Amino acid sequence: MSAGPAREHHWDSLRAFLMLLGIPYHAAMVYNARIIWDIQSPDQSGVLTFLSGILVTFRMPAFFIVAGYFAALMLERRSPGTWLKGRFTRLGIPFLTALVLLAPIQVALIDLNAAFSGTVPMGTALHNAAEDVAHPTFSWIAHLWFLPALLAYSLLLVLLVQQTRTGPLAALLRRVHAVCLANAPLALLFLVLLIAAWEVMVYLSHKDLLASEGVLPYLLGHGVDPYLRYLPFFFVGVTLRSAPDIRRVLVWQKGWALPACGLATAILASLLRGRGTEALDIAYNAVDAAAALLVSLVLIGIAERFWNRPDTRVDRIVDASFSIYLLHHPLIIGLSTLFFLMGWPPTLEFLLVCVATFMISYGAHRLIRRSPLALFLFNGVPIPRPPRDIDRPQSPATTLR
Numbered sequence: 437m438s439a440g441p442a443r444e445h446h447w448d449s450l451r452a453f454l455m456l457l458g459i460p461y462h463a464a465m466v467y468n469a470r471i472i473w474d475i476q477s478p479d480q481s482g483v484l485t486f487l488s489g490i491l492v493t494f495r496m497p498a499f500f501i502v503a504g505y506f507a508a509l510m511l512e513r514r515s516p517g518t519w520l521k522g523r524f525t526r527l528g529i530p531f532l533t534a535l536v537l538l539a540p541i542q543v544a545l546i547d548l549n550a551a552f553s554g555t556v557p558m559g560t561a562l563h564n565a566a567e568d569v570a571h572p573t574f575s576w577i578a579h580l581w582f583l584p585a586l587l588a589y590s591l592l593l594v595l596l597v598q599q600t601r602t603g604p605l606a607a608l609l610r611r612v613h614a615v616c617l618a619n620a621p622l623a624l625l626f627l628v629l630l631i632a633a634w635e636v637m638v639y640l641s642h643k644d645l646l647a648s649e650g651v652l653p654y655l656l657g658h659g660v661d662p663y664l665r666y667l668p669f670f671f672v673g674v675t676l677r678s679a680p681d682i683r684r685v686l687v688w689q690k691g692w693a694l695p696a697c698g699l700a701t702a703i704l705a706s707l708l709r710g711r712g713t714e715a716l717d718i719a720y721n722a723v724d725a726a727a728a729l730l731v732s733l734v735l736i737g738i739a740e741r742f743w744n745r746p747d748t749r750v751d752r753i754v755d756a757s758f759s760i761y762l763l764h765h766p767l768i769i770g771l772s773t774l775f776f777l778m779g780w781p782p783t784l785e786f787l788l789v790c791v792a793t794f795m796i797s798y799g800a801h802r803l804i805r806r807s808p809l810a811l812f813l814f815n816g817v818p819i820p821r822p823p824r825d826i827d828r829p830q831s832p833a834t835t836l837r
Contacts, residue, residue, distance in 0.1 A: 446739035447502060449750055452757035453739075454499040456794070457491055458579065459764050463789045464488035466772045467782045470710030474578070475549045475769055481782035489706025496582065497728035498735055500666040503586055504673025507593055516594040523590045526816035531583040533813040534762050539576035542766040543568045549773045574658055579765040585663045589670045613679055620685035631668050632725040638665045639721045669728065676736075688737030698730035758815050759801035760794065767793045 464487045465473040469480040471488070510519050544565040551561035568575075577584075599605045616623040638661050645657030676683040688694045705727045708720035743750070771792055775785040804810040808819045 444740075444744060445746055445750075446736075446743040447505060448754050449743040450735065450739040451499065451502045451506075452750075452754040454495055454502065455757040455761045456753070457495045458761055459768070459790050459793050460786075461488055461491040461495060462579070462765060462768050463772070463786050463793065464491070466768070466789075467786060468710075470712075474546050475553075475772060477772065477776060477782065477785075478553060479779070479782045479785075481786070484782060484786055486706050489709040490702050492709070493702045493705045493724050493727040494731035494735065496662075496666055497669045498732035499582070500586075500589075500669040501673035501676070501732050501736070504589070504593075504670040504675075505677045506673075507590060507670070508674045508677035511593070511597060516597060520590060520594050523587060525818065527583045527587050529812065529816045530758070530762060530814055531580055534580050535572075535576060538762065538766055539572070539578065539580075540569045542578060542769060543575060545766060545769045545773065549769065549776070552773050552776050579761070581662055582666075585666065586670075588663065589667060592667075593670075593674065613682065616679075616682050617685065624686060627672075628726045628729055631729055632722040634668050635665060635721045635725040636718055639717065669732070672729070672732075686733055687740070688734040694730060695734050698727060698734050701727035702731055753798075755805075756798050756801035759804055760797040762814060763797040763800055764793050767796055 462473075464481075464484040465471065466475055467477050467479065467481040467484040468488055469482060469485045471485075507519075510522075514522070547565035547568055548561050550556045550564070551558040556564075596605075600609055642657050642661035645653045645660060648654075648657075676687065701723055705720060705724040708716055708723060711717070711720070768789055771789045772785070775789065778785065804814050808817075811817045812819050
């Protein structure tokens, strides 16, 4: 493995950017004409349907590539046990905090939305809200699913890391490494096809399990998708860190071919999404996988070219991005519900919801920043111990690490 002495600012910035994209994606889903989300506006929008379809192709895949990159980076600096313990603190504590404090509010807002949209009477909505808050279900996890997924991926990486250094797996990886360097375009094509086959398999397994009777198939169905869907992208990120020469040949550097292919597949995936037939759904998952990988490699290249420099304004957004992600989901549901009463154009409502959600959640993070306990609960940043040397300046705690 190789570690550079200088901090690579663009990886932090890219991760924050992808987390912030949750705001326009989920806000656009409110107005989606083909996919039913947690809430659905009576005023649907073809433009916002297309936008949400574009964003979903790469947002989470690219995020897991970045997460895999950071996982490999931190394992260069820490022992597997120490790093894994830190992961359970940094990811597990915010997950539990959000489940306890945010999930009840969110499920209640979803039930109340039915009354605002005229689907059910207010009395029925209040009754449903009370029932759902009193009886937690899988729906409480909602947008928090990526936290247990990351913990599972991290545990799997720790179990595999020693095997990748010695033994048959290490020899296989060396051969794959040589092949990738010898013919990078063919290696990229094979990787696209491999991930496409994985996503189709996940889709078909998810569908078959949910169609089966019994509790176990139901649980497995929800475990397969989304928890297994993004596993290849995490290990792509691990590879990009562990093998810098592969990173240099796969990540976009210049030219139009890779961006054009990524954009074309993303557009096609957006147009195929939610069409409702099994054949088109299979095609969607395959094209979506191709778009996910190609667009992610382009985004990494763009970030490396334009974002790899320190900027205090960007650093503040990076620092707040985890809090913003935790808070944005219930905020979008609540704000969008209020706009149901306005009857304004969907695009205007979407823009106002995005701006208001960002401002409120960013302001909330600044308040969280003032309390070490709140920072621990919402960002997993350990509460600092009193310094032994009171004259020595203390470094501020950082999030997303």
